Amino acid sequence: MNNIKIILPLLIGSTLALGLFLGTSLSTDVSPFNKKETASTNAQKLNDILYILDKKYVDSIDKEDLFEEAISDMLHKLDPHSNYIAARDLARLNESIQGHFGGIGVRFSIIRDTLCITNVLPNSPSERAGVLSQDQIIKIDGEVISDSTINNEKVMKALKGLENTEVEITVLRDGFLKDITITRGSIPVNSVLASYMLTDKTGYIQLQSFSEKTTEEFYKAALQLKAEKMENLIVDLRFNGGGLMSAAINICDMFLDKGLPIVSTKGKSQPDYTEYAANPPVMGNIQLAILINSSSASASEIVAGAIQDNDRGTIIGRRSFGKGLVQQDMLLKDSSNLRLTVARYFTPTGRSIQRPYSEGFEEYMMDERDRYNNGELYHLDSTLMVDSLKYTTPGGKVVYGGGGIMPDIFVPLDTTGGSFYYTQLQYGGVFNAFAFDYVKNNKESLAKYTSIYSFRNDFKVTSSLLDDFKEYAQTYYNIKAYPNEFERSTVLIKREIKANIANQIWVDNAAQLMRADTDKEVQKALEFLEK
Template sequence: MEENQNKNAFLTPILVAVALAVGVWVGTMFVPQGTIGAGDPIAENSNKFNTILELIEDKYVDSVDHEMLIESSIEGMIKKLDPHSAYIPPADLGLVNEQLQGNFGGVGIRFLIHDDTLTTTHVIPGSPSERAGMLPGDRIVEIDDTTFTGWDIGNEDVQDYLKGEAGTNVKVKVYRKGDFKTLNITRGSIPISSIDAAVMLTDKVGFIKLNGFTYNSAEEFHTAAVKLKEKGMTKLVFDLRNNGGGFLNTAIDIADEFLESGKLIVYTEGRKNPKQEYYSTSKGILEETEVVILINSLSASASEIVAGAIQDNDRGLIMGRRSFGKGLVQDQSEFTDGSALRLTISRYYTPTGRSIQKPYGEDVDYENDYYARYESGELMNEDSIKYDENLKYTTKGGRTVYGGGGIYPDDFVPNDTVGASYYLSSLYYKSAFNHYAIKVLDTKRSSFTDFAKFKKGFRITPTIFEDFIAYAGTLGIEEDPIDIVTSRATIKNRLKAEIARHVWQENGYYSIYLQDDLDVQEALSWFRSGEKLMSLR
């Protein structure tokens, strides 16, 4: 099983619904080998299960769906093990593996259903759509002669038509500035980047936000870091907030970028899997770069491995709120019917020996842990955090760290509620910022060509602000004068950031948004002070 641990182990994130979006793909087809001996409890219970199915078929009052019974029985059995072992039905496995592998077959656009019309918001550089001549702002009115206007279009409807195997063709008719154009697009392999943003915050401080640990993430992270170093980066804010995890090996490779050779990154151990230690190599390009890692309650699994390795090796500062607390490793076996089983095979431990897996079991409301943290005040007050003194560990540098329920930050930053209001939440829920950005760019896109000029000079004037509030009303968002005053600065920031996203994609968005991000601003303050960070080196 050493090979399984080294190449096939993975770390799924938080809830099963989320776990089906991230994790690790093993790629083995499972075919039962050999026979089970007589008297074996597995054989006896298998016979019992088959007998029950036969009795249902012979005697049950109504007709039954045998496949449904078997699938639900498997799911029920797996749920009895732990929160992260999971059965993945055939219908879901393709999407799971697609997201983990970091690519899919498609045309390479991002879209929004705007005014009942499918609107292109971004065209991926080098994608089939760009080669065919599609532009941001194009309205897609037909796909393969099927009309995509004037009816209740859903995202799944669009994906069903645009996604497909690389090399297949799709015909798209778009409306652009009064004219209709037909584009013949040959689908290709479209990358799913795990880097949301890689930008410079100051002349010396870089920022990288990673959204998952996929097959390509380590290479993507390395490339982003190289580019930022070329721009003068000597300090890095590494954002792992809301990152639910992924490949174990990817976490190891990314942690290795920060650590000098020979440092323990993580080790795994299970009942059938002997202890396996993973050490850093000499290949890291960020060994001399000061780092602050941002985490929150949705930073899980592989994110916690990286944060734990940095913290336990006294290599950088962990900032934010306590992470999720997922310390189990799964192995995935795929079956001939297209389904798969993710089975927990070991636990992982940080370099000091911490298991950060939070409690689970019959009497634990595992999936609602976030709400328990909210109710206890932990998200807002450091004094409300409960440490288990029986799980206290000490790093070589003398720092006290704790196990048993996530990575505890070195520097606690309360959940940012500045500008929060019901009205602001409604704007997000209705995608008001996104829709209004399209409205603005329909007439002004050509004037936005220089990001530095936009960042410095473009302002959300009172006229633009009031027009946005009025536009939000057309989306069914009722004005609330008190909430609008409360959220005014946040609304202006998000609106400018969203316009930037539509022109300069995620780097443009985050360059504006992060000016208003409490965690990032706290990280910049730490870098400016320098005292504690240097003491960790």
């Protein structure tokens, strides 16, 4: 089975793993280790060991990698979120925090060993240079890129670069090759992934990270929805691994009355400090629901905790990740970075929602497995509601600390319609590839859909289209549709075909709107807000 490697490298930012790696940070300092000091006895011992390993070990080793792994392992003995970031990795991680990077401004997918442009960002360097959606990139700076050696890392390294530098691409368009020179520019890494009106009264904002640009992005999206007569808002923090604490505080400030507490921090070397809402809330009259799951972490939990503890909105979904540690960045003299836990944060009622980590780093990171095995993803786990961890909000609601934010309304993980066949389609990238080819071959018939709303209401995945999809999956990816499995997963398959086609047409994430009707958490939020 061929694999489609899908990536949105010039638009999309962090996922959970990246969010946890970035942490919830207070600030960036220059490490005191930048000062010239005599190496300690222990540091010299480590150097001696590495020297001996390099000279005497049975196999060749990479001393630099081994040294950096040793530092990471040492930090993880302290807690799971203290970390060492090598200089070569720091720039990439900072892109998600800064909210931009140098690039050309496209979304792309690697389909059958070919680099395919799915979207060209408005006002981007690529649009100005004449790049079009559905172009296939054959060469980058003269090097053939469409072959079996192509991968995401190779493409990103070739297309990204300093602003105002040039990159030349050769594209295949309508059977002809065309050379295009693009001057790289500043490309946004959007933290607001989607923003729509789901109904006449209820808006929806999907927030995928907390960066330096998040406050501005969220503010604009919320004001636009308010201008469209929004009365209720669903903020989707599922799979949001966090980022900057300051961005989380600013989001809370839009909803909480001035003077209400948002978050407190306490640490041995940090003064106790509480952040309060500083301004009259611009969204003060909007009913609010927040969606969370086990991949909502860090800054996401600050928002959910502040809203819940101040009785400002309703938390819906499943227990969040449980990261209540605050990291501070310290730049080392070789441009690498020490990300050290310096404080714990607490919700307005005084809850610490940090999960225990005494069993070690590896066990800590396997929490999702444990939740699946003990059934917590399907049933509310009452064993987590311990009296010693019970807190009461000003409105009299009981909330619990000790390991993540517990939702006010629990929604079990939805596995309806799942099958091995559907899993093969998802992990094989078949939906994305089929959508790319469908849009490429049906531009005229799709032109009548002038907005994501008209597409949602009027586009139908017909039986004929389903048959074409089944044949496509078997022909190009050797995935055979067994009748029982196909029938069991038909609703999900139709949804994903429609969602992926929508995503090929519109630059913003139209896919989530297409999934809303079958999204159990979204539907529960709508039911609650519009009752």
